[in-house]
Amino acid sequence: MVDSVKLTIVGSGYVGLSLAVLLAQHNDVTLLDIDGSQVDKVNSKQSTVVDKEIESFLTKKELSLFATLDKQGAYKDASFIVVATPTNYDPETNRFDTSSVDSVVDDALSINTKALIVIKSTIPVGHTKRLQQKHQTNRVIFSPEFLREGQALKDNLYPSRIVVGSQLDVAKEFAGLLVQSAMKDDIETLFIRSTEAEAVKLFANTFLAMRVSFFNELDSYALAHDLDTKSIIKGVCLDQRIGDGYNNPSFGYGGYCLPKDTKQLLANYEQVPQNLIQAIVSSNITRKDFVAEEILKLKPKIVGFYRLVMKAGSDNFRSSAIQGIMKRIKAKGIEVVIYEPTLHEEIFFGSRVLGNIDEFKRKSDIIVANRRSDALEDVHAKCFSRDLFGDN
Numbered sequence: 465m466v467d468s469v470k471l472t473i474v475g476s477g478y479v480g481l482s483l484a485v486l487l488a489q490h491n492d493v494t495l496l497d498i499d500g501s502q503v504d505k506v507n508s509k510q511s512t513v514v515d516k517e518i519e520s521f522l523t524k525k526e527l528s529l530f531a532t533l534d535k536q537g538a539y540k541d542a543s544f545i546v547v548a549t550p551t552n553y554d555p556e557t558n559r560f561d562t563s564s565v566d567s568v569v570d571d572a573l574s575i576n577t578k579a580l581i582v583i584k585s586t587i588p589v590g591h592t593k594r595l596q597q598k599h600q601t602n603r604v605i606f607s608p609e610f611l612r613e614g615q616a617l618k619d620n621l622y623p624s625r626i627v628v629g630s631q632l633d634v635a636k637e638f639a640g641l642l643v644q645s646a647m648k649d650d651i652e653t654l655f656i657r658s659t660e661a662e663a664v665k666l667f668a669n670t671f672l673a674m675r676v677s678f679f680n681e682l683d684s685y686a687l688a689h690d691l692d693t694k695s696i697i698k699g700v701c702l703d704q705r706i707g708d709g710y711n712n713p714s715f716g717y718g719g720y721c722l723p724k725d726t727k728q729l730l731a732n733y734e735q736v737p738q739n740l741i742q743a744i745v746s747s748n749i750t751r752k753d754f755v756a757e758e759i760l761k762l763k764p765k766i767v768g769f770y771r772l773v774m775k776a777g778s779d780n781f782r783s784s785a786i787q788g789i790m791k792r793i794k795a796k797g798i799e800v801v802i803y804e805p806t807l808h809e810e811i812f813f814g815s816r817v818l819g820n821i822d823e824f825k826r827k828s829d830i831i832v833a834n835r836r837s838d839a840l841e842d843v844h845a846k847c848f849s850r851d852l853f854g855d856n
């Protein structure tokens with residue numbers, strides 16, 4: 465058994481909060497953020513993200529968890545500082561903007577001279593090594609985070625694997641804390657270098673994006689030739705080497721991670737010859753163009769967009785594929801209305817948001833839904849979706 469340890473986790477979003485809740489079962493966890501509303505929520509046992517397990521753990525479990533805006537206090541005595549701040553893709557530089565991670569590492573190293581700093585944010589391949597060289601330390605390491613939004617804590621309670629980018633004893637101690645708080649037995653744990661660990665994260669997500677793109681392009685082909693996509697996918701996926709699952713067509717891969725991580729991996733290739741990585745990035749654009757054209761062929765006057773979230777059960781619509789379809793339809797001068805209950809504005813990017821679903825159904829000539837819903841059963845005939853298997 466590992467003794468109770470002081471950890472500070474920086475960033476209280478999906479990654480930070482799920483790790484904080486996980487680790488606060490057995491350790492003293494401080495959660496640092498720059499957003500006071502996030503801090504207040506956590507301190508009043510409310511989740512900052514929609515996640516059943518996090519909500520339940522916060523209210524029902526005995527956790528040693530305290531959120532704060534005070535970085536001095538948060539960093540001072542921690543044995544481990546875990547970084548879970550955003551790394552958004554910057555279209556100007558074609559790379560991640562790592563400034564939040566870099567500034568956290570700067571502060572943490574200057575305030576605390578002993579702690580191991582574990583970067584959980586997704587970063588470019590080679591970034592940890594650059595930070596280690598810049599600060600002349602091996603106290604900064606990378607450990608990829610594999611959780612999915614909507615089941616963030618569950619994915620950390622039952623992790624597919626734990627990967628830590630260091631062979632140091634203290635890094636093994638960190639992995640031990642993750643294992644201790646998880647509910648799964650025999651978790652495969654890899655201790656590799658941080659650069660390889662960074663590559664693991666970007667290649668894993670790019671592989672997932674490739675799989676989504678593959679079945680989407682299969683669907684584009686079937687649609688263009690009037691073939692039944694579902695029969696083809698079933699037949700293809702009965703081969704165990706291909707496997708059933710993660711094969712439901714959509715408007716494209718989306719969400720916070722896949723679009724940006726594929727682009728970052730492509731940027732990392734720079735001087736290295738490749739075709740596939742570029743194709744995975746381009747395929748998502750081609751798919752959205754194709755889907756938009758299919759909708760335009762139906763000659764609608766008003767197109768309704770049902771939910772802007774990426775997948776059912778999601779609470780945000782960061783980089784959701786359906787927004788790409790919406791932009792393309794709007795660019796053709798066609799009126800768009802939106803039904804998205806998490807949106808409180810009346811207008812979203814110049815289009816009306818309708819709070820009343822019946823009005824939304826009446827107004828729309830075609831209803832575009834990335835994922836089908838029982839709520840659309842009565843307007844089935846005017847729905848456009850490529851959701852064939854009813855899962856995410």
Ligand SMILES: NC(=O)c1ccc[n+]([C@@H]2O[C@H](COP(=O)([O-])OP(=O)(O)OC[C@H]3O[C@@H](n4cnc5c(N)ncnc54)[C@H](O)[C@@H]3O)[C@@H](O)[C@H]2O)c1
Binds near residue numbers: 476479499564584611
């Ligand atoms: N969301 C996912 O499914 C997922 C999965 C794996 C990895 N990741 C990676 O983890 C990182 C975080 O993602 P997320 O979805 O948890 O982000 P998020 O946007 O949900 O949360 C980020 C939090 O960090 C806070 N923050 C921003 N700058 C800060 C700073 N300088 N100091 C302290 N707090 C700061 C924000 O206020 C916010 O609460 C990203 O690099 C992402 O690519 C995300």
